[in-house]
Amino acid sequence: MDAQYPAHWEADVVLADGGTAHVRPIRPADADRLLAFYSRLSDESIYFRFFGPRPKLSDKEVAWFTNVDYTNRVALIATIGMEMVAVIRYDRVSATEGEVAFLVEDAHQGRGVASVLLEHLAATAHENGIETFIADVLPANMKMMGVLRQAGYTAQSRFADGVVRMTLDLAPTETSAEVTAAREHRAEARSIERLLTPGSVAVIGASREPGGVGQTVLRNLLAADFTGPVYPVHREVRAVAGVRAYPSVDAIDGEVDLAVVAVPAESVLDVVKECAEKGVHGLVVVSSGFGETGAGGRARQDELASIARSYGLRVVGPNCLGIANTDPATRLNATLAATLPGRGRVGFFSQSGALGTALLQRVAQRGMGISSFVSAGNRADVSGNDLLQYWEEDEASEVILLYLESLGNPRKFTRLARRIARRKPIVAVKSGGTPVGHSARALRLPDSAISSLFAQAGLIRVDDLIQLFDVGQLLAHQPLPAGPRVGLVTNSDAMGLLAVHASADAGLEPRPPVNLGASAGPSEFGTALADVLASGEVDAAVVIYMPPIPGDTAGVAAELLKVSQDTGKPVLATFEGHLGMHPDLRVGRTPARGSIPSYAAPEEAVRALAHVVRYSAWLAHPAGTPPELPDLNPEAAHALVTHHLDLLPAASETGGAEGAAASAIGASEVDGSAAGARAPEADGPEAGGFASGGPPAQEAGAGPVEIDATELLACYGITVWPAPIVRSPDEAAEAAELLGWPVVVKVTGAEAARRAGTVRLGLGGPATVRAAYTELAGQYGDDVGLAVQRMVPQPAVPTVVGVAEDPAFGPVVSFGLGDVTARLLEDEGFRLAPLTAEDAAGLIRSVRAAPLLFGEYGYPPVAVEALEDLLVRVGRLAHDLPEVARLDLDQVLVGESEVIVLGARAVLKTPPGPRQDGGPRRLT
DSSP: OOOOSOGGGOEEEEOTTSOEEEEEEOOGGGHHHHHHHHHTSOHHHHHHHHSSOOSSOOHHHHHHHHOOOSSSEEEEEEEETTEEEEEEEEEEOSSSEEEEEEEEOGGGTTSSHHHHHHHHHHHHHHHTTOOEEEEEEOTTOHHHHHHHHTTSSEEEEEEETTEEEEEEEOSOOHHHHHHHHHHHHHHHHHHHHHHHSOSOEEEETOOSSTTOHHHHHHHHHHHTTOSSOEEEEOSSOSEETTEEOBSSSTTOSSOOSEEEEOSOHHHHHHHHHHHHHHTOOEEEEOOOOSGGGOHHHHHHHHHHHHHHHHTTOEEEOSSOOEEEEOOTTTOEEEESOSOOOOEEEEEEEESOSTTHHHHHHHHHHHTOOEEEEEEOTTOSSOOHHHHHHHHHHOTTOOEEEEEESOOSSHHHHHHHHHHHTTTSOEEEEEOSOOOTTOSSOOOOSOHHHHHHHHHHTTOEEESSHHHHHHHHHHHHHSOOOSSSEEEEEESOHHHHHHHHHHHHHTTOEEOOOEEOOTTOOHHHHHHHHHHHHHOTTOSEEEEEEOOOSSOOHHHHHHHHHHHHTTSSSOEEEEETTOOBOOGGGOSSSSOOTTOOOBOSSHHHHHHHHHHHHHHHHHHHSOOOOOOOOSSOOHHHHHHHHHHHHHTHHHHHHTTTHHHHHHHOOOOOTTOOSSOSEEOOOTTSGGGGSOTTSOOOOOOOSSOOEEEEOHHHHHTTTOOBOOOOEESSHHHHHHHHHHHOSSEEEEEOSTTGGGSTTOEEEEEOSHHHHHHHHHHHHHHHOTTSOEEEEEOOSSOOEEEEEEEEEETTTEEEEEEEEOSHHHHHTTOEEEEESSOOHHHHHHHHHTSTTGGGGTTOTTOOOOOHHHHHHHHHHHHHHHHHOTTEEEEEEEEEEEOSSOEEEOOEEEEEOOOSSSOTTOSSOOOO
């Protein structure tokens, strides 16, 4: 039979030791693979699994184990190369219970295979309605009991008849999520550590041709004095660069930990298989001719990643510059760059191979130093996310610099950054485009939204490479500032004024500069800087020294270093216009903590300082957790969403949008017309995304269907004011009487909120309502939807709240003011769902028009706390319901004591699979 299971049940995974495996459901064609696996098992493993000896499996047993229905009986296997190394299965024993058992080949026990298989099986069971796993375990089988107990699920056990029966509640818990994240972190960090700390390196394709790619990597390895053996591999020659060469990887006498591949693209796949058979841990593929060349190259690249992962190898590249580690115990320069910076505290990731050499040269010219460097190139496998996991644990890396062209798994990226940035600063420059051949989908959020989401995660996003290094050298060598107050010491009045204006423009609070005059020497600079740093009104200092002729540069530098030590406040300099770590401002022979970074101009210094000030302010606030909310009913919301989506096929059969509207439920009771559900017009105003201009819904999956969101929001404690659709002047007057005076008559639809003249306000009687209806119907047509709604009795600020399920980042909440000017200026803020109280407060204050909510410009202060509560509830809805592709609350009026939601529409869509970065561990 053909496999009938969701595609997301297959996954590449990283094991506890850093190797990889492939997880997938078992198939009937795996019969021979199962028998071979069983033949390699020890008697003890078989005894623990079957409670007795079983030398071999019968044909009937093989058929039973390999033929499953993927619903009531599910089995997952882990494979490495062509071999099966583990299997886990459940058999449903009741509506919500499944009996679980697993078996891991002895040679692969202790690698975390069982733990990752249990995560994936629990996810498949949840999809099939299984809520509990039960397992009967022999008391001596401590390994299996350990796997089950350490999974993080609520577990119970009892002993009877010589067997321990363990029961696992599969409901996700905070502990189970933490266990999964911790295991993922350790495994991915270990996989990168194996790449960056090899005991030996083979360079495959190292020819005698001067300037060749392979020979360049080989010579750079030798020049860096790599601490282990280096093996050139060439099919024909006996030596390359004076080092004995081997005709193949297999012919190498010793073990090979890392292989640098520099052969033509069409030969790379064969090399991967050779390396797998040799037991190589990882590959650096510098060869080009893959995804950057088009569809054919992309297919070859995907095959490269698939084969390598299936054999347990991690891959850097292809089309990359290489990797480097400056640790004296390793001294690895497996790159095409001859110039490698010295030892430092900065971990540096560059997605671009072409820019990599220039970037390393700039780091070296600044005298910064690095701990390790990885150029991912086309990023078929290893990505910035993997490096974040490694650098989080690497004690030698105190600052992380990232040059990104695309994000492979942005949701995971922001999750990791949010955690790691609490310990180590992360600085990223992201280019605007997504080059051909890179595996990430182009981001669909506006660039301002990406900056907001990065800031929410504590990541320092800079505009260009100059700022990347400007900020990096400050973080690597100086303490964090406690606030934005900047003291200035200068010997140039003009430069001091430039620094004042630049500081104010960057959001800092400059103090009047201390101008020492052109003839000031070491003692004057030292005394002035000491006074500035001792002031309780200063959090950081910028020193500007443009020496006269002659000047005592070394003396001034020595005095600045002496005065700045142990003050706990950062000091930056514009020192002789030098860019980088000025030799005289270094602590020791190489830059160490306490060295003073120098910038070519004061504007660059204060701009770097401003980035670090914002990061320090983010650190000062607690991370927070989404608050507990009363009056939530996510189960009812899920049932409502499921019901609407279940009606979608019927809607298609009855003729698109009208059929969907006719068959949908959930319309507000006061809305007696088509306020239920409809399929959005493909080219209508909703097709572009948020009503307020935010990100659109994802395109994959069944749907979409648009509904009135009144009932859905009620499940999360949010009330939408009724606004019945009316079809005549008399209906309008009758609705107004029911709602209570005064009322408004308005044109419905997302576009109406964007246009002036679509609302008639303050209508106090039937005659004025009828007149308003007649006027609007005459202006916009009889078939336009007109609604009557009670008028808000107090002054209020109009705002717009939205949600979109972004295909990359997942659920994103947007907020902005609802007036036409704010919409035109796209004055919106964005945050990832779910929202903490701090996230909601920051989201409101992130828009430029936020002062209107806080009593400025003559407006009365409004109920901001109630608005924050609304945003938290909307974020919780977005987090709970991935089927909500888009949600628009338009408008939300914020009054002096409450928030009032005047209208809400939702677009529902069946997601194609679990959200990225949700569920069990997988390589993405």
